[in-house]
Amino acid sequence: MEEVEVTQTAPAGVLPAKQTAGFSFFANWRSTLEVIVMPVAAVIVALILFGIFCLLQKVNPIGVYQAIYKAAFGSWYSFQNTLIRAAPLMLAALCTALPARMGLIVIGNEGALVIGGVGATAVGLAVQAMQQNPAPMLVLASMALAGMFFGGLWIMAVGALRYFRGVNETICSLLMNYIAIAILNHLVNGPMKDPSSLNKPSSFPISDDNMMQCIGSSSVHWGLVYGIVACVIAWILIEHTTFGFKVRTIGGNIRAARIAGISVGKLTLITCFLAGASAGVAGMVEVAAVHGRANESLNAFYGYSSILVAFVARQNALATIFVATLFGGILASGGILQRSFHLPDATIMVFQGLVFLVILFSDSLYGKIGIFRERKG
Amino acid sequence: MTGTTSLGWWGVALAVCAGAIRGGTPFLFVSLGECLTEKSGKINLGLEGTLLMGAMSGYAVSYKSGSPWLGVLVAGFAGMALGLVHAWLCQRPKVNDIAVGIAMIIFGSGLAFYLGKPFIQPSAPQLPAIQLGWWCNVPQVKAALKISPLFFVGVALAFGMNWFFKSTRWGLQIRAVGDYPAAARAMGISTVRVRTCSIMAGSFFAGVGGAYLSLFYPGAWTEMISSGQGLMAVALVIFAAWNPVRCLWASMLFGGAQSIGAALQGIGISSNYYLWNASPYILTLLVMIITCSPKQTLAGAPGALGTNL
Numbered sequence: 001m002e003e004v005e006v007t008q009t010a011p012a013g014v015l016p017a018k019q020t021a022g023f024s025f026f027a028n029w030r031s032t033l034e035v036i037v038m039p040v041a042a043v044i045v046a047l048i049l050f051g052i053f054c055l056l057q058k059v060n061p062i063g064v065y066q067a068i069y070k071a072a073f074g075s076w077y078s079f080q081n082t083l084i085r086a087a088p089l090m091l092a093a094l095c096t097a098l099p100a101r102m103g104l105i106v107i108g109n110e111g112a113l114v115i116g117g118v119g120a121t122a123v124g125l126a127v128q129a130m131q132q133n134p135a136p137m138l139v140l141a142s143m144a145l146a147g148m149f150f151g152g153l154w155i156m157a158v159g160a161l162r163y164f165r166g167v168n169e170t171i172c173s174l175l176m177n178y179i180a181i182a183i184l185n186h187l188v189n190g191p192m193k194d195p196s197s198l199n200k201p202s203s204f205p206i207s208d209d210n211m212m213q214c215i216g217s218s219s220v221h222w223g224l225v226y227g228i229v230a231c232v233i234a235w236i237l238i239e240h241t242t243f244g245f246k247v248r249t250i251g252g253n254i255r256a257a258r259i260a261g262i263s264v265g266k267l268t269l270i271t272c273f274l275a276g277a278s279a280g281v282a283g284m285v286e287v288a289a290v291h292g293r294a295n296e297s298l299n300a301f302y303g304y305s306s307i308l309v310a311f312v313a314r315q316n317a318l319a320t321i322f323v324a325t326l327f328g329g330i331l332a333s334g335g336i337l338q339r340s341f342h343l344p345d346a347t348i349m350v351f352q353g354l355v356f357l358v359i360l361f362s363d364s365l366y367g368k369i370g371i372f373r374e375r376k377g
Numbered sequence: 378m379t380g381t382t383s384l385g386w387w388g389v390a391l392a393v394c395a396g397a398i399r400g401g402t403p404f405l406f407v408s409l410g411e412c413l414t415e416k417s418g419k420i421n422l423g424l425e426g427t428l429l430m431g432a433m434s435g436y437a438v439s440y441k442s443g444s445p446w447l448g449v450l451v452a453g454f455a456g457m458a459l460g461l462v463h464a465w466l467c468q469r470p471k472v473n474d475i476a477v478g479i480a481m482i483i484f485g486s487g488l489a490f491y492l493g494k495p496f497i498q499p500s501a502p503q504l505p506a507i508q509l510g511w512w513c514n515v516p517q518v519k520a521a522l523k524i525s526p527l528f529f530v531g532v533a534l535a536f537g538m539n540w541f542f543k544s545t546r547w548g549l550q551i552r553a554v555g556d557y558p559a560a561a562r563a564m565g566i567s568t569v570r571v572r573t574c575s576i577m578a579g580s581f582f583a584g585v586g587g588a589y590l591s592l593f594y595p596g597a598w599t600e601m602i603s604s605g606q607g608l609m610a611v612a613l614v615i616f617a618a619w620n621p622v623r624c625l626w627a628s629m630l631f632g633g634a635q636s637i638g639a640a641l642q643g644i645g646i647s648s649n650y651y652l653w654n655a656s657p658y659i660l661t662l663l664v665m666i667i668t669c670s671p672k673q674t675l676a677g678a679p680g681a682l683g684t685n686l
Contacts, residue, residue, distance in 0.1 A: 105475050166671035170422070170475050171612050175658045178605055182655030189651060304483050311476065346490030346600075353484025357466060360477055364469035 034372035039312055042362040043326075046355040053350065059341050071336040072329025079329075083220045084290075086328030088113070090227030091282035092306035093313065093320045094234050095155060098275040099169070100315040101238055102268065103251040108158055108173030109279050110303025111180035112151040116280020117287045118184050119150030121294040122192065124206050124287070139210040143284050144226075151280015152273040154180065159272030163265045181299050188295050202295035212289035223285035227324070230278050234317035237274075247271055279306075305331060308356050327352075388517060389640045395521030396636025397629040398528055399594050403428070403603075404628035405531040406586030407610040408617065409538060410456075410579035412624055415614055416542065417575035418555035418568075418681040422478025423463055424583040425607030426485015427456040431587025433493035436598035440501035448501070449527070449588040456584020457577045459485050464576040468569055474683060482608075496598050504593045525593045527585070531625070534582070538621035551575055555679030583607060604635070605658070612661040615668065618677035631657050 051061030072082050092109045099106040123146035127139050158176065161167040185201075187193075192203040212221050238244035250257040250264055258264060283298060291297050309327050313319035330348060337343040367373065407424050414421045421427075435452030439445040463481050467474035507529075510522035542548040553561040554571045561568055586606070591598045613631065617623035638653030 105473070105479075107479060161666060164671065165666050166669045167665045168611075168615075168669075171608075171615075172662065172665065174608055175612065175662050178608075178658040179655050179662070182651050182658070185651040185654075186649065190648070304479075307479060308483070344491055344494040346487050346494070349483055349487025350491050351487075353480060353487045356480035356483055357462070357477070360472050360480055361466060361469065364472050366471065 030372050034366065034369070035314060035316075037372070038362045038366065039314065039323075039359060042358045043312070043355055046351070046358040049354050049358065050351050053354070057343070059343065064337065064341060064343075067336050067340055068330065068333040071333035078332065080219045081332045082325060082329040083224050084328075085331045086325045087221070087223035087227040088282040088286055088302050089306050089309050089324035089328055089331075090231050090320055091223075091285065092279045092302050093309040093324055094230060094317060095151075095275045095279035096307050096310035097313065097315040097317055097320060098234060098238070098247075098271050098278070099155075099159070100310065101244075101251050102247045102271055103254065104159070104162065104268070104272075105170045106155060106158055106173045106272065106275060107170055107307050108155055108176050108180075108276070109306045110299055111173065111177035112154045112276040112279035113283040113286070113302060114177075114180040114184050114298050115154045115283070116147035116151030116276075117283025117298045118187055118192075118203075118294045119280070120144070120147035120284035121203050121206065121287050122146070122187075124210065125192075125204055128207060128210065134210070136210045139206070140212060140288060143206075143288055144281060147280040147282075147284030148277035149280070151283060152275075152277035155276025155279070156269055156273040158276075159268045163268045177303065184294065184298060185296065192294065194293070197293075197295070200295055200297075202293045205293040206288060208292075210288075211292060212285065221285070221289035223289050226281060226285060228321055230281065231317045231321045234274070234278070238317060243267075243270075282306075305352060308352055311356065312359050385644065389637075389644055391517055391521055392640035392643060393633045393636055396640065397633035398521075398524055399632065400635045401629040401632025402525060402528045402531055402594075403586040403589050403606045404609070404613060404631045405528075405535065405625060406589065407583045407607050408613040408624040408628055409531070409534055409621055410582030410586070411610040411614045412579075412617070412619060412621055413538065413551075413582070414576050414579035415611075415619060415682060416555045416679055417551045417572045418558065418679050418684065419464075419467055419572050419576055420474050420478065420611060420683050421460070421463055421467075421481075421576055421579060422475055422608070422611055423459070423481025423485060424478075424580070424610050425603065425605065426482045426489070427459045427580045427583040428587040428590070428603050428607040429486045429489035430459055431456045431584030432591040432602050433489040433496065433587075433598055434584075435588030436501050436591035437493065437496045439503075439592055440496060440499055443502055445502050445504045445592050448592055449504070449585055452584040452588035453581040454584070456580040456582075456587065459584075460577040460580025461573070463580070464573040467576075468572060490600050493598055493600075497600075500597065501592070503596055504589075506593070525589065527589050527593065535621045535625040542621070552679070555681060558681050558684075583610070604654075609657060609661055612665055615678075616661070616664045618668075619679065620677060631660065634660050 047065070051065070054061040054064050071078055073079055092113050095109040095112055096106055120143040124139050124143040127134050127142050154176065155173070158169050158173045161172055162169040188201045188203050194202055194204045212223060214221050215225065238247060246257070246262045246267055249260065249262060250267060254264065282302065286298055287294055305327055309320060309323045313323040330351065334345050334348045337347050338345055407428055411421060411424055431452035434455040435448035438451040439448030459481060463477055466472060467477040504525055504527065506523040506525055508523055510519035513519060542552060550561065550566050550571055553564065554566060554568045558568045590602050595602065609631065613624065613627050617627045634656045637656055638650050641647070641653060642650055
């Protein structure tokens with residue numbers, strides 16, 4: 001417990017990342033409650049602010065809330081839609097959440113997703129070309145591995161530049177997003193281009209037999225399971241292993257970690273690789289389950305939203321599952337707002353921005369509200 | 378386009394030089410804004426949102442009022458309003474200014490897209506251009522020397538800011554707050570006020586840079602109008618070692634890099650067009666890899682950059 005204390009009291013580099021290991025739930029129930037209540041309250045405040053925004057635009061906010069709820073969680077049909085969007089959000093959010101635990105703000109989710117998606121497509125197409133009738137499992141497995149590999153390397157490069165050259169990881173990963181999108185555009189307009197894709201340049205398609213299937217009789221594809229499994233593994237890794245403990249120690253106080261003999265460089269590279277691999281799988285899922293080919297649709301929606309998901313989940317991998325579902329629902333409701341209220345699609349962006357700002361504001365209130373303060377003795 | 382081919386490789390060089398001035402101006406405004414902000418010790422990553430907001434509001438006001446210069450002014454104030462939000466939020470305890478910047482990118486661009494929806498179709502009166510090409514008969518040279526007055530404003534601003542930081546009382550105060558806030562406070566300077574003012578003024582510049590995009594070049598309001606100029610401002614300022622005059626040279630370099638792809642396409646080389654378009658980002662990354670060092674802080678960086686008080 002003493003070492004855990006070190007990470008808690010040290011000036012955290014990024015966010016005051018509260019350590020919410022399961023065993024301390026009853027011991028520090030007040031601060032555990034705080035970690036849950038604050039983001040919920042922040043989302044509610046953001047909803048109220050968004051309501052005021054709607055009122056200013058002469059749209060009934062209650063109606064908008066109802067429409068969002070209906071389109072996101074109102075029926076089994078719409079909930080399936082939500083889950084389809086939640087799956088890549090979970091995977092991509094880990095790209096921010098994991099490095100954040102060691103004090104790095106990586107926002108290269110979009111880049112890793114795009115590179116993972118393109119890499120997976122290339123490998124999937126290669127496997128299809130090499131064998132006459134490849135087993136779908138073989139195609140999917142090689143695609144997933146390729147997604148992990150390319151996405152992982154992409155973010156590992158960010159970590160390496162940070163560690164060896166001291167390059168700011170946030171700006172670096174941001175720039176690499178643009179480079180990744182350029183590579184995608186280059187490939188789907190050049191070497192990988194399917195000549196029959198005229199108005200939207202795309203790669204050759206993954207054949208229908210090799211696409212990712214849906215779970216049972218639902219319309220939700222297996223990517224959701226990938227997402228949940230990845231989040232659970234990440235949570236165990238960070239909260240309940242020596243590896244995770246070292247990562248959290250680096251996040252708490254990097255000098256103390258060095259003195260304790262933790263190899264910061266190696267851990268930085270591994271964590272960044274895992275983060276990128278996760279986002280790469282998100283790209284692979286998008287290709288293998290939704291689009292069927294690589295094209296510019298890959299860089300839609302999920303990049304910035306997944307950063308937001310990671311921050312709202314307070315970089316906790318388990319909380320990511322729930323927050324991603326919530327925001328998947330909000331993304332799913334974008335179309336309804338457009339159709340029934342004539343609100344432009346950017347409305348969702350405004351709302352996400354508001355949530356993000358309020359969440360950050362709530363960070364400054366941790367430990368300030370009396371009922372959440374731990375009683376001494 | 379036939380004229381460009383007749384010039385051959387000179388056409389490419391000319392197009393890149395023209396791009397350096399024409400495409401470099403928005404870089405210049407955002408990087409000067411970011412420079413001012415960072416001198417006071419805070420990072421504003423959200424200038425991308427500010428830029429888009431400036432582009433939208435400038436275009437909208439120019440369309441409604443018919444006066445593009447009023448649009449530029451309003452764009453600056455719209456940027457300033459976003460700057461106020463950033464300044465207030467990022468100075469709260471335990472709040473990280475980079476994270477606030479990411480949030481402001483989403484919020485600012487969302488707001489700009491939302492409010493700008495009705496202005497995508499109509500065409501607004503544009504800023505006038507200064508024709509410096511009267512002495513030459515080659516149409517490409519004439520086109521290249523059509524320069525926006527805002528470019529000269531930006532150049533004056535760069536040199537003015539250099540003088541401001543070096544020789545004025547306020548400049549010294551901003552540098553003191555950015556380098557060593559404790560000493561600044563001991564001198565009786567309100568660090569919060571100085572930082573708030575710096576961030577707001579910096580956002581004003583970024584807003585003006587946005588108005589340049591929608592009112593001069595490319596000269597229309599679309600959701601694709603910015604190609605990340607606001608994001609690259611932070612990297613540009615690192616490249617320029619926090620020196621306003623160097624920001625000017627860096628901006629022109631980036632503007633030139635941005636136009637290579639289109640210039641090569643003009644003479645018929647369209648392979649790797651998309652990769653050439655990424656050249657400003659690759660250039661920024663390379664510059665950061667070369668200039669950064671894990672051992673020491675960068676020369677010229679404000680001492681207390683990115684810290685909370």
